[in-house]
Amino acid sequence: MLINPRLSGSRIGFVLLGMCALAPSAYASTDGHTANLFLWIALLLIAAKISSLIVERIQQPAVLGELLIGVLLGNLGLFGIHHFEVLKTDEVLAFLAQLGVVLLLFKSGLETNIETMSKVGMRAFLVACVGVIVPFGLAYFIAPLILPNLSQNTYLFLGATLTATSVGITSRVFKDLGKLNTPEAQIVLGAAVIDDVLGLIILAVISAIVTTGTVSAGEIAWITLKAGLFLVGAIVIGQWAAGYIGNKFSKLHAGESMKFTLVICFGLVFAYLAYLVGLAPIVGAFAAGLVLDKVQFEEFDDAAVYGDIEKALVNADTGLKQQVENVLEKHRHHHIESLIDPLGHFVIPLFFVLTGMQVNLQSFTNLPIVMIALAITALAFISKLAAGLAAGKVNKWIVGWGMAPRGEVGLIFAMTGKGLGVVNDDMFAVIVIMITLTTLLTPLVLGHLLRKAA
Helix, strand or coil: CCCCCCCCHHHHHHHHHHHHHHCCCCCCCHHHHHHHHHHHHHHHHHHHHHHHHHHHHCCCCHHHHHHHHHHHHHCHHHHCCCHHHHHHHCHHHHHHHHHHHHHHHHHHHHCCCHHHHHHCHHHHHHHHHHHHHHHHHHHHHHHHHHCCCCCHHHHHHHHHHHHCCCHHHHHHHHHHCCCCCCHHHHHHHHHHHHHHHHHHHHHHHHHHHHHHCCCCHHHHHHHHHHHHHHHHHHHHHHHHHHHHHHHHHHHHCCCHHHHHHHHHHHHHHHHHHHHHCCCCHHHHHHHHHHHHHHHCCHHHHHHHHHHHHHHHHHCCCCCHHHHHHHHHHHHHCCCHHHHHHHHHHHHHHHHHHHHHHCCCHHHHHCHHHHHHHHHHHHHHHHHHHHHHHHHCCCCHHHHHHHCCCCHHHHHHHHHHHHHCCCCCHHHHHHHHHHHHHHHHHHHHHHHHHHHHHC
């Protein structure tokens, strides 16, 4: 291994200090921007790996370490170290981070079986509905008692923010602990995707109310219809399209490079189509993963298997039977996931590190704001834990906590409200603290519950 998981705390600190010394203080010129980015990415990946190893030593999900190292690097400016500030607004890194979360949801879809998810479909739908209605209702009716004298539009946006669920963070926790195929994980993943759809519909409606002052029932129905048609069409048409495309392209070339290209393009196209209908790209990526889990591009696997068998027969000897068995075993375990894993190891950690870097610890220095934020955070946790009660005969605590992180989704909602002028600086700070606490505490608690249930 390049990194020893038994590194002492002092040595790890030394490594991180060395990273700060290597980090360029600024982009000196346009010509040097690309070269500096190479170094930045390398440093972030090393930091993510070291931090994930540290938290794994104390039996916590690796994603928690990646989030925490992001918080640390993003707030080094408080100690006079400003090297990492440029990363927060870098467009290239932001793109790689978004590619990371799209790929993460794509991989989660690949590892989720449609038949298995259909068995928990109604429970996932109920969990999602409760996970939207309860947070929105608590924010709209109780928040005015905590934060009086604000506009109705502000309370609406706060309610929308509390409905969000960061499926990327929850999915990563389940994956890190090998629990992605449990009934609880299937319910959470299905509910989180539905939650995102419902939340984005609410966001679109509220944004229209703020902008135009009103929104018609027809507009709400059209937004909802588009979302529903996309999800159904993605699964039904996507299964046929994947098989057809796989069959045609396998005749051109049956190698791994062609299979990798088609798989990645399939996920990215679905992410784009989701964006076109007003949904988050991660919803489309997850749907694409569900489709390919069923299809698996069998034509590529079959063509590759027979090609390798023919090669083995050319050099036939007394070990022919063993050669054929080895070839079949090789392809039996060669799934789509193994093709895209290397790309995932590159971009997925960047998403979580950069998410952590958006946390501003200075928000925690204003005591009145912190106290209000803690009250809102309590509402945020309680409302999602209530959603777990609709999960049926499974571990309701795991489902409830799995729905709790707001992460990047909640931040998008808050930024939209700030851009429309209905979320002021104090309210934004409250929301950021709530998002920070739900994002950082959830992997810790969820990891504990999953190990306890094992």
